[in-house]
Amino acid sequence: MATIKDVAELAGVSTATVSRVINQTAWVEPVTRERVEKAMRELNYHRNAAAIALAKRSGDMLGLLTGNLADPFFARLARGVEEVSRQQQFRLMVCSGGHDEGMEKSGLDFLINQGCEAIVVHASRLSEKELLRYAAHFPAMVVVNRYIAGMANRCVWLENSQAAKTATLHLLEQGHRCIACVTSDLPIIDRRERLEGYRQALAEYGITPDKSWVISVPFNEEGGERAAHQLLNCGIPFTAAVTFNDVMAAGIMRILHQQGITLPQQLSIVGFDDVVMARYLYPALTTMHYPVERMARCASQLAIQLFKGAIQRPSVNSFTADLVIRDSVLPPRNQCVNRQAPEL
Template identity: 40%
Template structure:
């Protein structure tokens, strides 16, 4: 196996020069750089990753925090990020920070103790001030599915309001006017955005907003089921439901089924995220596509751009799209 001395002898330069080329720690003339790179290629030299990390203060790893490791949504997020990082020569170090602020702070501290080069954070629990403080300390961070004005150049967000509007507009176009909405936790910006899109679609269609048709839930199957039970007990009829993520839509569907309602003939249902299982529900779920792969690609590109101090085009705000399937029924027009 070739050594750094073999490379220096082959290239006719000092070992220190070879080290500077490999680690990029200081400038080297283009002529010497080309000689070293040619020698590395010919000899098949593989730098010692540990020594390289010590010399460059880089470990070639990027830390990622998500609220949980289970569930289809976060597994898709992690898979997409890992694929992009690997293609770019970086390794993924992941931890689940739970849905609590303290747990996510502990995850940040754990990753920083492992000397990751940057952080990609999918978190709604950490405060704006805490995240701003991380960046002010010189830590390279990228936030996904979240926007903080002071960190605008570090945020990859999706237009949640547009997604909520697309879902509700589709139901309105299919003749529905009494549309219930199961929201996510409204302390989370993505849940607020989707509810705002729902309200905007109603307003533009001239449909009065009815607070009794809104249930705040928790982005899980269990809370979606609980929300649907509450809606069915209220004396306010509805012909359609917009569940602000697919997991809640699955829970709502199960309750409707056991209560004797057919989807979509009696109650239409729309979700949000377009996770894999949405297409296998019977009937297949109409939903809003969360552009996970695009978001992951942009987040990785932005993290690498920060590390390499380079400039590339980054799409900081992604647009969701409606995916129509079989869970929405067109109501007959009334005169």
């Protein structure tokens, strides 16, 4: 394996010059830089990521790996992290994983290589094994919105199953019995846990949902629109639905309004997250308030404390979601959303 000394000899420069080219710590003549980079290519020289990260650390820097920044949920997550970084006088570097395993891995590598001393990670697709591997080499990394037993004291998570159960029970208590679950089409942990809570609530009322009651679509507005068409055309007399998030609920509501469906008289909806838009939908959306900003602040503070070695004892950082009752739920009446089904 080629070394930095080998590169220096082939390029005819000092090892210090090669180091400056690699780490971009000082200006190097373009001709010299080109010679060094050519030597690196010829020798197939691979830079050591840990060494680069160490070299680039020039002050307190907090990294955030998040999901889709266009999603209002992740905007709230980023806002909570930013608040702590300002308070602690840390610089903040943010990148998105896009709910894609490859992007999450490259994003995490990027933050480490840029010299982030502490990192808050929201990774829905990276495996537990992979995250544990990163955690073993990076002691100030904290995972948010996910529980991993092997690093529980460095996780900040939501009790997803209980939250989904609460949402479904609210509909059951209003008299609904045919309740759809509009969920993510990605095999993420949140999906599994919320489906578990949904089924637990139905079981308490002696209801075993058919698999067709679960509608799996992308968890964005377009996914919600797709779910609305399935609700209209599936032949099942749904009177209510719980959704994976509020933007999916918004997509459902848009299509149903277009089709002349009266909400909540013909379909009651409960969302999840309680993003700002939820209160401005028509009708205003009943939803589960996800304390994502508090969780983000907790995760950021924990990561910085770990970096500073200020942790006194392990803590349990689980959070619960609260039901926010607005106007999108009513007891079921004689009509349902499905135009193909008979009246109840």
